[in-house]
Amino acid sequence: MKIVIAGGSGYLGNLLSQHFNKNPNYEIVILSRTHQLNKKNIFYVHWNGKTKGAWTAYLENSDVLINLAGKSVNCRYTKANKEKIYNSRLESTSILCQVVQELKKPPNVFIQSSSATIYRHSEDMLMTEKNGEIGVDFSMDVCEKWESVFNVSRLPKTKKIITRTSIVMGNSGGAFPIIKRLTNVGLGGKQGSGKQYISWISEEDYVRSIDYLIQQNAGIYNVCAPTPLRNNIFQKKLRQKLNAIIGLPTPKWMLQIGSFLIRTEEELLLKSRKVYPEKLIQSGFTFTSETIDDFFKTI
DSSP states (O other), X not given: OEEEEETTTSHHHHHHHHHHTTSTTOEEEEEESSOOOOBTXXXXXXXXXXXXXXXXXXXXXXXXXXXXXXXXXXXXXXHHHHHHHXXXXXXXXXXXXXXXXXXXXXXXXXXXXXXXXXXXXXXXXXXXTTTOOBOOSHHHHHHHHHXXXXXXXXXXXXXXXXXXXXXXXXXXXXXXXXXXXXXXXXXXXXXTTSOSXXXXXXXXXXXXXXXXXXXXXXXXXXXXXXOOEEHHHHHHHHHHXXXXXXXXXXXXXXXXXXXXXXXXXXXXXXXXXXXXXXXXXXXXXXXXXXXXXXXXXXX
16 A cells, blocks of 8 residues: 655654554655655655645555645744644645646545644534534634635545544654643643543544544544543543642633743633544444543553
């Protein structure tokens, strides 16, 4: 199998390439804005995420295309950063769709990344693919436009899948190692009201779900564990796991100051994401870490 991962040099791309590279019969091609050395069956190809280039030849006769490209939202939402967040997602998705349309033998499957943050702040209802309510703020609009660019492209020879991914948790990168460090130094209390829900998925289940979806029907899938939990419960369980005696809470005003100082947005911690992977479960996928207690046993 030949798998091409656009924007695959980041955290999630590294998880996927390591997972697929366990199979010696797989060839993995990473489209990256940075130059890197090839290793084993992983080949790094330069692209700018905007225009055609030599990279387009690697999509011919490929089996799977996974698009993860986009500037990180872990930044201040200034006008300039918002423009980069929009453009990096919309331009890369647009050029990939355009190239796939022109190939003689395009990928059999195109998995387009999106985010569970497309749904509105929710402390009440579970957001499923069918009944989830999409909001109107910046981050939700980014996701909606991102998906729209993908949806309007006609790819008759390619199965199209959208993954609305929640926070991926593990020790390899992302937010979780930072959360652990804060908890270990006594800052593992509730954040804001603590009532907001966290939707999450373990690293292992994330890569397993993407691998699984290659063989599933086209459509939109929520990629998250089936048990979102409130922030205060998550922090309490994490303190217990790490034997952290002190867990000072972080009120909203302190988060606003802290996020300004480290150049990010408090929304990343305060928005309530109560998302449920209805279609994954209905299709037969099983989680290795179904609950946060299951996950904490693995760290």
